[in-house]
Amino acid sequence: MSGDLRIGIGYDIHAVVSDRPLVLGGVSIPGDLGLGGHTDGDVVLHALIDALFGAAGLPDIGEHFPDGDEALRGVSSTVLLEQALEEIFGLKWIVNNVDLTIFAERPKLSEYKGAIRDSLSRLIRIDANSISVKAKTNEGFDAVGRGEAIACDVGLILKRGAE
Numbered sequence: 001m002s003g004d005l006r007i008g009i010g011y012d013i014h015a016v017v018s019d020r021p022l023v024l025g026g027v028s029i030p031g032d033l034g035l036g037g038h039t040d041g042d043v044v045l046h047a048l049i050d051a052l053f054g055a056a057g058l059p060d061i062g063e064h065f066p067d068g069d070e071a072l073r074g075v076s077s078t079v080l081l082e083q084a085l086e087e088i089f090g091l092k093w094i095v096n097n098v099d100l101t102i103f104a105e106r107p108k109l110s111e112y113k114g115a116i117r118d119s120l121s122r123l124i125r126i127d128a129n130s131i132s133v134k135a136k137t138n139e140g141f142d143a144v145g146r147g148e149a150i151a152c153d154v155g156l157i158l159k160r161g162a163e
């Protein structure tokens, strides 16, 4: 067995807006709040993508997918994740596990954690048991605590795939 492992960490934060749907980890969350941003604002997938790139020693999400790229305006972040995974898999890495935390004052995400986990399992093509989705508030502190933004922290491990 190869001992070749890489740890990746990723973080992202997006402003809460009222005129867009909320998408987290590729899952549409019902309600009247969404996230701003050049793409669909999926803060979970953006943090995940940066963790993947970081673990593989590749340029960050902003270099891969520049904000000014008109082709990416409003696009589903699942498209970005697919491209990132293609690059990662091409380098013979596979995802061992993902551990993430979503910080949101509202909506209450506890009932969506399972759906987000299943969505990530499908997208990354690993077992749901290898994915942890945690959600918490920011206890009223800072922009997240005031409900003005949603943030996400991701940690993951890449390992060498079959040659």
Ligand code: MG
Binding pocket: 012, 013, 014, 037, 041, 042, 043, 046
């Ligand atoms: Mg982002």
